[in-house]
Amino acid sequence: MFHDSAQLDLMFQALADPARRMMVERLSRGSASVSELAEPLDMSLSAVMQHLQLLETSGLVRSEKVGRVRTCRIEPKGLSMAESWISERRSTWERRLDRLGDFLAAQSKTNPKE
Amino acid sequence: MFHDSAQLDLMFQALADPARRMMVERLSRGSASVSELAEPLDMSLSAVMQHLQLLETSGLVRSEKVGRVRTCRIEPKGLSMAESWISERRSTWERRLDRLGDFLAAQSKTNPKE
């Protein structure tokens, strides 16, 4: 119910980049190494690392290194935080529009010519 | 189903700022003028205008001017686009985790000691 504003900043910021969304998309289909994440992206490994770091500090992704391979996966709680902020706003204005609709319906019943 | 990447960039970018989220939050409770949007925000009207412009080009908000007052409202289709991108990703990994759970359950039935 209570949203940490700073964390929402980071999450939406993280999702605002096509490369990072691609990475999230890839990870939603299963865990992957850094180079696997980099493979479809037209940029250096170093750049991918920087995107990954942002995804981690935003809480959308976590990773751990075993041997020389770092394996990344989705952090389930992450996306739901962003999603729920949006859906709470949406339900607020949907309820409001409903009440407005009711009001207008009632109006036209009482004063059909107005 | 098909997401315009550039528009998603703009939407998530728009939501990545606390001032703009406040504006969306305010508008989800009903339409408002530019100065009403500005009132709780600790910045110049000019700055609020610039945030508003971003919200408009991202498709989250629309506005129209009557007399000297510009009235702003939520664009219903806007938020749902961002929301649905997230929820599609979520359902992908949720399905995957389900399958993984099934697999592990089957494993432990066949090889209870492994």
Next chain:
DNA sequence: TCAATTGTAAAGTGGATGCTTAACTATTGC
């Protein structure tokens, strides 16, 4: 009519973002 209100436009500024390249470390397979 004229002053207050409401909004716009333009230019400037400091700091964040999204890369790059280069140099380096740790692990693995032969």
Next chain:
DNA sequence: GCAATAGTTAAGCATCCACTTTACAATTGA
């Protein structure tokens, strides 16, 4: 051991972003 693989760190750079200030325009109410 040693070359290839996988990742990490740091520095640098162009561009974008979130404001500000200043000046201006249109509308309204007394």
